[in-house]
Amino acid sequence: xxxxxxxxxxxxxxxxxxxxxxxxxxxxxxxxxxxxxxxxxxxxxxxxxxxxxxxxxxxxxxxxxxxxxxxxxxxxxxxxxxxxxxxxxxxxxxxxxxxxxxxxxxxxxxxxxxxxxxxxxxxxxx
Numbered sequence: 001x002x003x004x005x006x007x008x009x010x011x012x013x014x015x016x017x018x019x020x021x022x023x024x025x026x027x028x029x030x031x032x033x034x035x036x037x038x039x040x041x042x043x044x045x046x047x048x049x050x051x052x053x054x055x056x057x058x059x060x061x062x063x064x065x066x067x068x069x070x071x072x073x074x075x076x077x078x079x080x081x082x083x084x085x086x087x088x089x090x091x092x093x094x095x096x097x098x099x100x101x102x103x104x105x106x107x108x109x110x111x112x113x114x115x116x117x118x119x120x121x122x123x124x125x126x
Contacts, residue, residue: 006039007101015076046083054082061124073110077102085126095126
């Protein structure tokens with residue numbers, strides 16, 4: 001496992017949480033080392049603890065789109081990337097790597113058309 005997998009699990013969980021706020025991470029059945037699980041949960045905790053500040057930063061740079069109008073997968077990727085860089089205490093991260101990983105997740109889970117949008121907002125926020 002790796003931080004890439006941790007980010008992917010965080011994305012899946014946070015998106016699921018939008019649909020079912022009562023979802024529990026441990027019930028998703030991820031088999032991952034404790035360090036990777038802790039990293040995923042750190043991102044999730046940071047998003048949940050700082051969602052208002054994160055959304056305000058995203059909204060400031062998404063001139064024509066409100067959070068409610070954005071694709072939910074895109075919003076989730078944006079939230080977790082901002083949280084990872086700004087609010088995860090154990091994260092010793094390179095912002096360029098976080099942005100690149102976010103773009104890869106967007107390609108995989110959202111679509112190629114989301115990549116420039118996410119890239120622009122993350123470059124402005126981070």
